[in-house]
Amino acid sequence: MYNFEFSKPSNIADAVAALSSDEAQALGGGQTLLPTMKQRLAQTDMLVSLTGIGEMQGICVGDNGELCIGGATTHAAVAADGNYPGLASLAGRIGDPAVRNRGTIGGSLANNDPSACYPAAALASGATIKTNARDIAADDYFQGMFETALEEGEIITEVRFPIPEVSNYQKFVQPASRFALVGVFVAKFADDVRVAVTGASSDGVFRWAEAEAALSADFSKAAVDALAVPSGDMISDLHGTAEYRAHLAKVMTGRAVAAAC
Amino acid sequence: MTQVTMTVNGKSVSGDVEGRTLLSDFLRDGLRMTGTHVGCDTSQCGACVVHVNGEAVKSCTALALDLEGADVRTIEGMANADGSLGTIQQAFQDYHGLQCGFCTPGMVMSAAALLKDNPTPTEQEVREYLEGNICRCTGYHNIVKAIMAASGQDVAAVAAE
Numbered sequence: 001m002y003n004f005e006f007s008k009p010s011n012i013a014d015a016v017a018a019l020s021s022d023e024a025q026a027l028g029g030g031q032t033l034l035p036t037m038k039q040r041l042a043q044t045d046m047l048v049s050l051t052g053i054g055e056m057q058g059i060c061v062g063d064n065g066e067l068c069i070g071g072a073t074t075h076a077a078v079a080a081d082g083n084y085p086g087l088a089s090l091a092g093r094i095g096d097p098a099v100r101n102r103g104t105i106g107g108s109l110a111n112n113d114p115s116a117c118y119p120a121a122a123l124a125s126g127a128t129i130k131t132n133a134r135d136i137a138a139d140d141y142f143q144g145m146f147e148t149a150l151e152e153g154e155i156i157t158e159v160r161f162p163i164p165e166v167s168n169y170q171k172f173v174q175p176a177s178r179f180a181l182v183g184v185f186v187a188k189f190a191d192d193v194r195v196a197v198t199g200a201s202s203d204g205v206f207r208w209a210e211a212e213a214a215l216s217a218d219f220s221k222a223a224v225d226a227l228a229v230p231s232g233d234m235i236s237d238l239h240g241t242a243e244y245r246a247h248l249a250k251v252m253t254g255r256a257v258a259a260a261c
Numbered sequence: 262m263t264q265v266t267m268t269v270n271g272k273s274v275s276g277d278v279e280g281r282t283l284l285s286d287f288l289r290d291g292l293r294m295t296g297t298h299v300g301c302d303t304s305q306c307g308a309c310v311v312h313v314n315g316e317a318v319k320s321c322t323a324l325a326l327d328l329e330g331a332d333v334r335t336i337e338g339m340a341n342a343d344g345s346l347g348t349i350q351q352a353f354q355d356y357h358g359l360q361c362g363f364c365t366p367g368m369v370m371s372a373a374a375l376l377k378d379n380p381t382p383t384e385q386e387v388r389e390y391l392e393g394n395i396c397r398c399t400g401y402h403n404i405v406k407a408i409m410a411a412s413g414q415d416v417a418a419v420a421a422e
Contacts, residue, residue: 006280006326049327096393101316
């Protein structure tokens with residue numbers, strides 16, 4: 001890893017100032033960025049750690065019933081929180097215990113790995129990604145593989161999750177990386193059902209609109225059985241073909257619905 | 262170079278490090294504490310697991326400067342005050358929980374983190390918790406057995422095949 005200057009601001013304003021230079025890069029828990037920098041796939045002149053910012057840590061339930069998670073909150077902390085069981089279960093299956101003790105929700109969402117777990121939860125829950133500058137709806141936030149609506153130097157300070165009536169995340173684990181080969185998060189709210197699929201598409205996480213419509217009318221595994229995910233945009237690699245991933249997305253959706261019922 | 266200060270195994274230590282210096286580098290090269298092993302250096306194998314403020318962390322994937330003021334515990338801090346093996350270490354010896362021994366520091370530190378939160382885990386919970394610790398001798402059965410024994414449970418029924 002090439003060397004860099006390191007800074008660790010203690011509040012959001014100082015972090016934003018430190019990140020104003022073109023050469024600066026934000027660091028969450030580092031569980032993706034540090035390995036990436038070791039491989040020299042990324043480099044920076046200035047690394048700004050966000051883990052020392054107290055106002056970006058912790059979990060609470062807001063006045064409107066939403067779960068508010070600070071951007072620098074670890075996966076382990078989310079996994080231990082009882083307010084949104086579907087989300088806690090997802091967080092408890094990211095990586096391994098040591099990774100979960102360092103990795104953060106803001107870091108995961110900012111990176112938007114096409115096989116990461118959190119993007120599925122954020123999109124299926126209709127979460128709001130709050131930054132130092134604005135609020136971004138999850139539907140507008142994810143813009144393709146490793147692409148997000150974040151501007152240079154913009155920091156995810158908090159993520160707000162509406163808590164569904166029932167929810168479930170089914171993750172088909174790629175056993176070497178422990179990322180999702182395909183993961184599906186199903187969230188049933190009073191008015192509608194949202195289904196988000198990660199790991200499958202070359203455009204990153206996506207909502208499966210057909211399944212959402214079917215499940216909103218009939219929240220049962222049978223409602224999904226007759227549907228099919230088009231394989232055109234799916235990832236194809238040595239771990240699975242596009243057709244395999246498309247099929248897996250449907251199977252995982254069915255399992256998530258069955259588990260949530 | 263920047264000075265970093267932290268507590269390692271109860272002792273305050275400091276040293277000059279670069280921005281890119283990993284905790285594992287600081288421990289091994291800076292403090293000459295080579296008990297913490299670096300297997301893969303890509304956060305896959307878990308040989309480098311130490312405790313940071315009581316939590317298991319892969320020391321090859323944390324920057325030393327990011328841990329200014331942290332309370333770190335390494336395998337060197339796991340023995341009893343009189344130098345005899347700690348409970349988990351002793352169980353690894355008793356149940357042959359190591360072959361080449363390279364993964365053992367990480368295994369012991371992960372086991373200690375598990376037992377802190379879950380003093381009597383099931384065999385399945387032990388196996389799941391060790392997801393991020395790889396033993397290339399594939400000696401998992403006896404590692405699991407050792408951890409179950411260290412938690413004071415009967416290990417007669419733990420798989421041995």
